[in-house]
Amino acid sequence: MKTFIVLETRNNNLKAVSLELICAAKKYNDNNICAILVNESADNFIDDIKKYGVNELIIINTTEPMVTSTNLTEALFSLHEKYQPNGWIFSNTVTFKDCATRIAAKYKLGCVTDVVGITDDGLLLKPLYSGKAIEKKQILTNGFVFTVRQSCFELVQQPSREMQIVTEELGLIITKIKVKEIATKIKEGVDLSEAKIIVAGGRGVKTKEGFEVIKQLADKLGGAVGASRGACDADYCDYSLQIGQTGKIVSPDLYIACGISGAIQHIAGMSNSKHIIAINKDPDAPIFNISDLCIVGDLFEVIPILIEELSNNS
Amino acid sequence: MDIIVLLKRTIDAEERVELDNNKISMDNVEFNINPYDEFALEEAIRIKEKFGGSVTVVTASSEGFEKEIRTAFAMGADDCLFIVLNNNTPDNDPHYLGAILAEGIKGKNFDLIISGQTSIDNNNATTPTIVAQLLNIPCITNVIKIEIEEEHKFLCHRDVEGDIEKLESQSPLLITAQQGLCEPRYPTLSGIMKAKKKKIEKVLEDELAQSGLAASVKTTGIYLPPSKNGGKTVSGTPEEQATEIFSYIKNDAKLM
Numbered sequence: 001m002k003t004f005i006v007l008e009t010r011n012n013n014l015k016a017v018s019l020e021l022i023c024a025a026k027k028y029n030d031n032n033i034c035a036i037l038v039n040e041s042a043d044n045f046i047d048d049i050k051k052y053g054v055n056e057l058i059i060i061n062t063t064e065p066m067v068t069s070t071n072l073t074e075a076l077f078s079l080h081e082k083y084q085p086n087g088w089i090f091s092n093t094v095t096f097k098d099c100a101t102r103i104a105a106k107y108k109l110g111c112v113t114d115v116v117g118i119t120d121d122g123l124l125l126k127p128l129y130s131g132k133a134i135e136k137k138q139i140l141t142n143g144f145v146f147t148v149r150q151s152c153f154e155l156v157q158q159p160s161r162e163m164q165i166v167t168e169e170l171g172l173i174i175t176k177i178k179v180k181e182i183a184t185k186i187k188e189g190v191d192l193s194e195a196k197i198i199v200a201g202g203r204g205v206k207t208k209e210g211f212e213v214i215k216q217l218a219d220k221l222g223g224a225v226g227a228s229r230g231a232c233d234a235d236y237c238d239y240s241l242q243i244g245q246t247g248k249i250v251s252p253d254l255y256i257a258c259g260i261s262g263a264i265q266h267i268a269g270m271s272n273s274k275h276i277i278a279i280n281k282d283p284d285a286p287i288f289n290i291s292d293l294c295i296v297g298d299l300f301e302v303i304p305i306l307i308e309e310l311s312n313n314s
Numbered sequence: 315m316d317i318i319v320l321l322k323r324t325i326d327a328e329e330r331v332e333l334d335n336n337k338i339s340m341d342n343v344e345f346n347i348n349p350y351d352e353f354a355l356e357e358a359i360r361i362k363e364k365f366g367g368s369v370t371v372v373t374a375s376s377e378g379f380e381k382e383i384r385t386a387f388a389m390g391a392d393d394c395l396f397i398v399l400n401n402n403t404p405d406n407d408p409h410y411l412g413a414i415l416a417e418g419i420k421g422k423n424f425d426l427i428i429s430g431q432t433s434i435d436n437n438n439a440t441t442p443t444i445v446a447q448l449l450n451i452p453c454i455t456n457v458i459k460i461e462i463e464e465e466h467k468f469l470c471h472r473d474v475e476g477d478i479e480k481l482e483s484q485s486p487l488l489i490t491a492q493q494g495l496c497e498p499r500y501p502t503l504s505g506i507m508k509a510k511k512k513k514i515e516k517v518l519e520d521e522l523a524q525s526g527l528a529a530s531v532k533t534t535g536i537y538l539p540p541s542k543n544g545g546k547t548v549s550g551t552p553e554e555q556a557t558e559i560f561s562y563i564k565n566d567a568k569l570m
Contacts, residue, residue, distance in 0.1 A: 105447030240476020
């Protein structure tokens with residue numbers, strides 16, 4: 001019985017979510033864990049994945065770059081047919097949700113997306129209605145597929161063991177979808193999905209220049225910058241920073257919401273954060289309902305003083 | 315061009331969620347068309363207005379879903395296939411629902427299927443992709459722009475968490491709509507009048523459930539997460555507020 005997980009990397013280094021996938025696999029059942037790496041070298045992190053209990057590493061090399069979920073899924077199909085794994089676990093991103101769902105549909109495996117926890121008896125916890133309720137799901141089919149939300153699984157190291165490494169060469173992948181162009185934004189600073197601290201701005205930052213203060217605070221805290229839909233629509237920042245139902249779902253240790261009213265679509269993307277601080281002029285802003293610390297005030301007055309205090313402390 | 319729109323109704327996003335007998339209570343709540351499906355419907359109507367053809371809504375629900383279907387008609391949908399689910403339908407099982415929808419669609423002519431990228435209730439973002447896989451047609455998810463230079467050829471701009479992928483495919487194709495694709499119109503008065511006369515084709519779930527179709531997942535429980543009503547409110551001067559945040563980060567979140 002094998003569980004396949006697909007590793008995610010950034011600049012040849014492992015993203016934290018990859019280790020979380022390994023730990024989620026361990027928690028779900030005691031299968032052999034087989035990590036998949038696509039078109040990359042594992043040199044930088046081979047010891048790391050061993051420490052978390054991976055039994056086997058399959059490195060796939062393809063003749064063309066795997067740039068979208070379409071051809072990546074085709075590559076994973078051929079792997080599934082060769083190895084017949086018992087299950088697949090992916091991170092809950094747009095690309096991997098696509099892969100997960102198509103594998104589930106093709107091989108008739110029960111599928112649960114956006115898993116935030118696993119109970120001791122192996123039930124998957126999944127938020128409904130933007131996190132207003134949590135469902136306990138059991139997969140009934142023999143095999144399984146699920147995707148996990150980032151930063152929801154604790155990293156637990158395992159006793160070191162041997163890890164087998166296999167390389168698979170895949171030929172040309174033909175799909176009915178042609179890739180015309182990929183516009184990847186250059187991401188500055190800390191990656192939003194990996195960040196332990198996120199400082200996010202909303203319409204309350206008022207201007208593009210106003211958004212700078214959000215960046216300064218994020219820098220000072222070593223965190224990432226996020227935004228609400230409103231701030232993106234108003235062109236204060238790029239859509240790649242958007243957090244919410246449309247956009248990224250995050251669960252950092254600390255989320256500081258600045259000038260964000262807290263529309264339900266935004267809350268859907270961040271309510272799972274461990275600590276939430278909100279700064280808003282409006283005492284009735286819905287963001288305060290889910291915040292641990294509610295600052296009723298002007299972010300342009302409070303944040304510069306906070307930055308100064310942080311500077312004095314370092 | 316004949317277009318199918320997969321439509322679902324959801325509880326209004328702002329509604330309070332309450333439990334009743336280990337299920338989410340559907341009493342006294344406002345229902346709407348799932349907002350992402352509304353983008354899909356609007357885009358389908360716009361394509362029909364440009365190229366001709368028809369827009370058929372396909373939906374699977376328990377009885378009592380007529381209000382939202384009439385809204386879809388009033389916006390410009392021509393037909394509706396309403397798959398009536400029975401009381402034994404597995405709860406929140408995209409596999410099962412996808413199989414039923416795919417069976418229903420098999421009896422229809424179509425060039426394009428559009429659906430919302432997710433629904434705001436269960437937020438699975440899986441059912442349309444399963445339908446595409448079962449119908450063996452390509453699928454492009456999270457689309458924010460569709461360019462059609464010649465009929466049956468679609469250049470889709472796809473939002474992948476801020477990155478843009480431009481992918482091209484031909485009919486038959488399934489697309490899922492992301493926020494930003496278009497702004498749904500309001501129905502006109504004449505649209506509302508015409509909508510009343512349109513017929514809804516009904517088919518029972520049992521007629522479409524193929525032998526061997528079984529639940530793939532099961533909901534064994536549901537709970538409401540503890541509310542955070544204990545949040546501390548700080549007014550005071552900006553200096554006091556900044557100090558309070560500093561102390562929270564250091565002592566409560568322990569991130570310094």
